[in-house]
C-alpha cells in the first residue's frame with residue numbers, strides 16, 4: 001500500500017472539509033493543481049510535451065486551461081504542436097477512407113467500413129487527454145490511501161464513518177479499490193460501511209431535495225429553507241459527480 005505524504009495530505013484535507021463527496025473534493029483540487037502545472041514550467045519539459053503533443057486535452061480540461069486566463073502564449077505553443085500531430089493523423093485517416101484501386105479509380109467496395117474506421121481513428125485521438133491520464137493515476141492512489149488509512153487509523157475511520165457519503169462514481173471507485181487492495185475480511189467490512197454511509201446519505205439528501213420542492217408550495221412561503229436551499233445542486237453532484245454548476 002502506498003502511504004506517501006504527498007497522497008495522505010490531500011486525502012485528509014478533503015475529509016476535513018464538509019460536502020457530499022470527499023473524493024470529488026480531492027479530484028477538484030488535483031485538477032486545479034494540474035492546470036497550474038500544465039500552464040507552468042512543465043510546458044517546456046520534453047517528456048510532458050511528448051505526452052501533450054500526442055494526447056492533447058479533453059473538452060473539460062482544454063476549457064479549464066483556457067479559462068484560467070494565464071499563459072495563453074504557452075497554451076498556444078503547446079496546442080500548436082498537438083494540432084499539427086492531430087491534423088497529420090486526421091489526414092492519414094481520411095486518406096485511408098478513400099483508397100484508390102488500379103488505375104486510380106475509386107474502389108466502391110468496403111467504402112462504408114472505411115468511413116467508419118476513419119471515424120473511429122479520429123475519435124480515438126479526440127478521446128485522449130494528458131491531464132485526465134494524470135488525474136486517473138493520482139485518484140487511484142487516493143483511493144488506495146483512503147482504504148489503507150481506514151483500517152490503520154482510528155481517527156480517519158471515524159471521519160469516513162460519519163462523512164456525508166460519496167457520489168455514485170466514487171462509490172464505484174471505492175468498491176473497485178476495495179476489491180483490489182483489501183483482504184476478504186476487510187473487503188466485507190468495508191462493503192457494509194459503504195452500504196450504510198451511501199444509503200443513509202442518499203436518504204438524507206433525498207429528504208432535503210423533497211424539502212426543496214415543498215418550498216415552492218405557497219403555503220410554506222414563510223418556512224425557513226434550511227438544508228433544502230441548495231439540495232438540488234448537491235443532488236446533481238451526488239448523482240453525476242463534481243459538475244460545474246452556475
Ligand SMILES: [Zn+2]
Pocket residue numbers: 021022023024025166167168169170241242
Ligand atoms: Zn465524488
Ligand SMILES: [Zn+2]
Pocket residue numbers: 057058059060061129130131132133
Ligand atoms: Zn481531461
